[in-house]
Amino acid sequence: MRILLTNDDGIYAPGLRALRRELMKIGEVIVVAPATEQSATGHSVTLLTPLLVTEVFDDADQSFLGWAVEGRPADCMKLALLELLTEPPDLIVSGLNAGSNAGINVLYSGTVAAAIEAAFYRHTAIACSLEYTKNARLDWPKAADYARQVVEQILAHSPAKGSLFNVNIPPLERGGVKGIRVMPQNVSVYEEKFDRRTNPRGRTYFWTSPEFVCHEPHPDTDVTALAEGFITVTPLQFDLTNRPMLAEMGNWQWGLGE
């Protein structure tokens, strides 16, 4: 099995490296990932600047690891599928991200966007993220082991081409993972704040605060199950049409004046 691996934390991120080692147990792994951190870049793509590409080799044995792209996660996916890979991959994995991508974070996430981009091209894609906790050392090898187990269990069901999954792993230091739950995406809002400052020249600027908290997640969603210590698996799709509203709007009258 040929596996294409990407992420949004960059090709040198420990989460990607740990997940690569695990995925090498189940297939051949080629990496096409951003050269630098691209957290929270969503589904952005690079139109205005060129995409530089560099071959990267494994530190340990100097084997070919893949390509670093000076672009976004979605750029990496496009370049991998259209230009860099000599044969189409059987599976695409994105991660292992430092920080969960549950709830509306799914829409901010470069990790998930790379998987969605792969699904545009009718590839099966799985985004994997590990919840980040301040002051805890992330156990990447253990988390990557869990991610690989989830990937194998998804593949055992031979999902249709273009299937898309979002996997989140809870903090491992919080007393062990309780199991795996299939959950829908939570859609309730997060509370966040800005830190307003003035620069030495008198101009106002804002820092996005690290506090980004979902106070009232809907029950039985990825956010709640993750908080309870479960690994969550959410099947995704990218049709944003609001179907009930579409049906309602079919009855609206429209007109155009000149």
Add this chain to the structure above:
Amino acid sequence: MRILLTNDDGIYAPGLRALRRELMKIGEVIVVAPATEQSATGHSVTLLTPLLVTEVFDDADQSFLGWAVEGRPADCMKLALLELLTEPPDLIVSGLNAGSNAGINVLYSGTVAAAIEAAFYRHTAIACSLEYTKNARLDWPKAADYARQVVEQILAHSPAKGSLFNVNIPPLERGGVKGIRVMPQNVSVYEEKFDRRTNPRGRTYFWTSPEFVCHEPHPDTDVTALAEGFITVTPLQFDLTNRPMLAEMGNWQWGLGE
């Protein structure tokens, strides 16, 4: 009515200025928009750098126009709602974008992302885009007039809080607009290419090609209706859960080895 206007082409873009003039016919308009072009930045947000903010005034009469933010469209929306506006807006409009945002372009679009961000906060938001055609001079005043008419017709139905709409206007020079159609988002893939080059130092780089064509759009979607010369209105939502797959996966067996 208080209207918050943003875009992804930047606060100095002609599409935003034309739409502002039209929206001033139906309410008070405050602009919070990116300082520079942010096309195809999707739902990215700025975590690693500070967001500088500058007050901007109307060239013509020096009246207060709003704030330019050195960040992404979604940053603008967050800052507007959490920090900059003294009162909550009644409506959020994003656009008028130079280039259509139909089909999977909805996911790349900063224009649409700003509207989705507003819907996170349970505001009613409408993204508006004008299809771009090479070598044609875009008739911003006419397109903005159409966009304002569509906005007014949506508001006439008093949509629930958090309602989200995506409006696309066909090229006006192609023989006139045929009417308004409510359509779902097309989800079929676009064909695109990269232009591979070598820089003077021998490094490989790629340019994203301007060719980005949907050869087989699904019938009766935003992409097909727009191509036929209709203004399209698509109600959107941001729950990416694949519900049929979620139901199927409820029967899957899961387990974790240590």
